[in-house]
Amino acid sequence: MRVLSIAKRLIKQLRGDKRSIALIFVAPVFVMYLLSAILTSATTTPNIDVISAPDAYVERLQSLANVNKAFSEEIALKNLNDKNIDAYIIFNGIKPTITLEGADPSITSLVMNTLNKLSTNSTMQKPEINFLHGSMDMGAFDSMAPILMGFFIFFFVFLIAGVAFLRERISGTLDRILATPLKRWEIVLGYFLGFGLFVSIQTIILQVFSIYGLNVPMVGSFWAVLVINLVLASGSLALGTLLSAFARNEFQLFQFIPIVIVPQIMFSGIFDLRNSPAFAKILSKIFPMTYGAEALRDIMLRGKSLIDVKYDLLMLIGYALLFLMLNTLALKKYRRA
Amino acid sequence: MSVENVIEIEHFKQQFGKFVVLENINLSVKKGEILGLLGPSGSGKTTLIKAIVGMSEPSSGSVTVLQTKMPSLYVVSKIGYMAQSDALYEDLNAYDNILFFASLYGMKGKPAKKRADEVLALVLLKDEGKKLIKNFSGGMKRRLSLAIALVHKPEILILDEPTVGIDPVLRLQFWREFERLKKEGVTIIITTHVMDEAEHCDRLALIREGGIIAIGTPQELKEKSGENTVEGAFLYYGKEGEVKSI
Numbered sequence: 394m395r396v397l398s399i400a401k402r403l404i405k406q407l408r409g410d411k412r413s414i415a416l417i418f419v420a421p422v423f424v425m426y427l428l429s430a431i432l433t434s435a436t437t438t439p440n441i442d443v444i445s446a447p448d449a450y451v452e453r454l455q456s457l458a459n460v461n462k463a464f465s466e467e468i469a470l471k472n473l474n475d476k477n478i479d480a481y482i483i484f485n486g487i488k489p490t491i492t493l494e495g496a497d498p499s500i501t502s503l504v505m506n507t508l509n510k511l512s513t514n515s516t517m518q519k520p521e522i523n524f525l526h527g528s529m530d531m532g533a534f535d536s537m538a539p540i541l542m543g544f545f546i547f548f549f550v551f552l553i554a555g556v557a558f559l560r561e562r563i564s565g566t567l568d569r570i571l572a573t574p575l576k577r578w579e580i581v582l583g584y585f586l587g588f589g590l591f592v593s594i595q596t597i598i599l600q601v602f603s604i605y606g607l608n609v610p611m612v613g614s615f616w617a618v619l620v621i622n623l624v625l626a627s628g629s630l631a632l633g634t635l636l637s638a639f640a641r642n643e644f645q646l647f648q649f650i651p652i653v654i655v656p657q658i659m660f661s662g663i664f665d666l667r668n669s670p671a672f673a674k675i676l677s678k679i680f681p682m683t684y685g686a687e688a689l690r691d692i693m694l695r696g697k698s699l700i701d702v703k704y705d706l707l708m709l710i711g712y713a714l715l716f717l718m719l720n721t722l723a724l725k726k727y728r729r730a
Numbered sequence: 731m732s733v734e735n736v737i738e739i740e741h742f743k744q745q746f747g748k749f750v751v752l753e754n755i756n757l758s759v760k761k762g763e764i765l766g767l768l769g770p771s772g773s774g775k776t777t778l779i780k781a782i783v784g785m786s787e788p789s790s791g792s793v794t795v796l797q798t799k800m801p802s803l804y805v806v807s808k809i810g811y812m813a814q815s816d817a818l819y820e821d822l823n824a825y826d827n828i829l830f831f832a833s834l835y836g837m838k839g840k841p842a843k844k845r846a847d848e849v850l851a852l853v854l855l856k857d858e859g860k861k862l863i864k865n866f867s868g869g870m871k872r873r874l875s876l877a878i879a880l881v882h883k884p885e886i887l888i889l890d891e892p893t894v895g896i897d898p899v900l901r902l903q904f905w906r907e908f909e910r911l912k913k914e915g916v917t918i919i920i921t922t923h924v925m926d927e928a929e930h931c932d933r934l935a936l937i938r939e940g941g942i943i944a945i946g947t948p949q950e951l952k953e954k955s956g957e958n959t960v961e962g963a964f965l966y967y968g969k970e971g972e973v974k975s976i
Contacts, residue, residue: 406819565815568813569817570817570831572806572811573831574807728786728801
């Protein structure tokens with residue numbers, strides 16, 4: 394069967410291209426690792442200078458922050474300016490005055506949280522806090538990991554598939570194979586299957602690394618996540634080959650990235666869109682990545698099953714089929730029949 | 731329409747947007763004939779060839795190959811095509827390139843491998859089969875392209891400037907092969923810039939300014955124009971600027 398001939402040829406070609414294989418398999422893992430390192434290593438204890446304060450206060454503060462004694466406000470101010478500390482406290486009678494650096498909201502809220510804990514201590518009964526999903530220890534990376542994993546699969550598959558199909562065109566071999574009885578859909582499907590193999594391996598590697606290597610929270614089924622990832626990758630594979638039909642060279646293909654790929658991550662739910670303008674919400678409904686992100690979050694963080702996310706799954710499959718069909722049509726540019 | 735004619739082109743016109751490349755082309759090619767298409771670059775030789783191979787559809791008029799109106803995927807399998815630029819997979823070896831194209835024509839297994847060996851030997855690349863194409867010279871790539879065009883034993887061979895960039899010795903070998911195929915009944919259409927090559931063709935069609943300005947055997951063209959060479963005839967007809975058929 395000719396579909397398989399094309400798939401086999403692609404596999405043979407790519408097997409000889411060690412660098413591309415390295416990019417396919419290693420790059421997503423590398424980027425995912427970097428992001429996890431950045432997002433989980435956020436400092437948990439603020440550095441605070443105390444100029445004058447009751448001893449009891451300082452003692453309690455020391456259990457929550459790195460406290461240093463400063464002799465004057467000038468010294469504390471200089472430390473704050475040099476970013477050696479995050480805040481300083483000066484007591485005016487019994488009322489503390491706190492000065493923060495303030496340029497980084499995450500540090501600001503860290504300091505504020507610490508000081509709030511200090512003031513609500515002991516007097517009140519601590520509330521008991523329950524989580525429907527997730528936990529108190531869940532960090533920014535943990536909640537984003539499912540989306541990031543899906544996105545990197547989407548992005549790298551898009552790149553590789555797009556460039557590979559472009560090469561077929563630029564080298565003239567697309568024209569050449571269209572001068573054989575090969576049907577257009579056979580090319581599209583052949584590419585889909587040939588790259589599908591590498592994409593599947595890539596997906597499994599990244600998923601195993603994220604779940605077991607980076608220990609992202611995972612309460613759902615490994616296989617359900619794999620199904621979503623593979624369907625998401627299929628859509629990206631089809632999109633990459635489709636868009637490469639509209640690019641004359643690699644440079645033009647890369648120009649699609651800021652238009653087609655970057656917005657996908659922005660609107661996929663990684664940022665809360667509740668208060669964003671209507672157009673943003675509509676955009677997020679258009680991008681396939683949104684459905685992938687939602688399904689991955691539901692399964693990994695909320696322990697839902699494939700049945701629960703069937704709507705997202707169907708949308709993803711629909712997108713993949715749509716892109717494949719459009720791709721077959723786009724090839725009409727190269728041969729009418 | 732004569733049954734003898736394997737290719738029949740009638741009132742063919744091809745335009746891209748508003749730009750008319752070829753107009754009012756009428757041409758028929760007999761079985762076992764070697765037809766040369768001569769013309770300056772940009773005259774539309776490749777455009778005509780792409781219509782015969784079924785890659786494009788004429789804007790008007792018709793192209794009939796083996797009694798079937800093109801484009802037809804069925805007839806495409808009877809045509810061997812060698813494109814102007816070598817369309818080969820650089821990161822595969824010669825053998826795999828041939829086997830891949832063979833599989834597109836539905837050939838597989840032992841027969842396909844046997845045929846691959848045959849065509850490799852035919853173009854004197856028997857010992858280079860396992861070499862990657864990126865390590866091939868220009869002439870070797872041309873030879874492999876010819877081997878691929880021959881792999882499915884086509885009845886019609888369409889060669890777009892097959893001898894560009896190859897040395898005279900190799901060119902001679904190519905032409906010997908073409909003559910041999912002709913004896914087997916293969917019909918060959920060949921485009922060329924090389925005028926002494928044109929002498930080997932049974933008939934020549936001179937393409938210029940969007941039309942066929944003259945057609946006939948090399949001898950006829952020379953006699954009619956009173957020139958001693960095909961090159962002279964070509965220049966003569968170019969000056970006249972009107973279509974004459976012999």
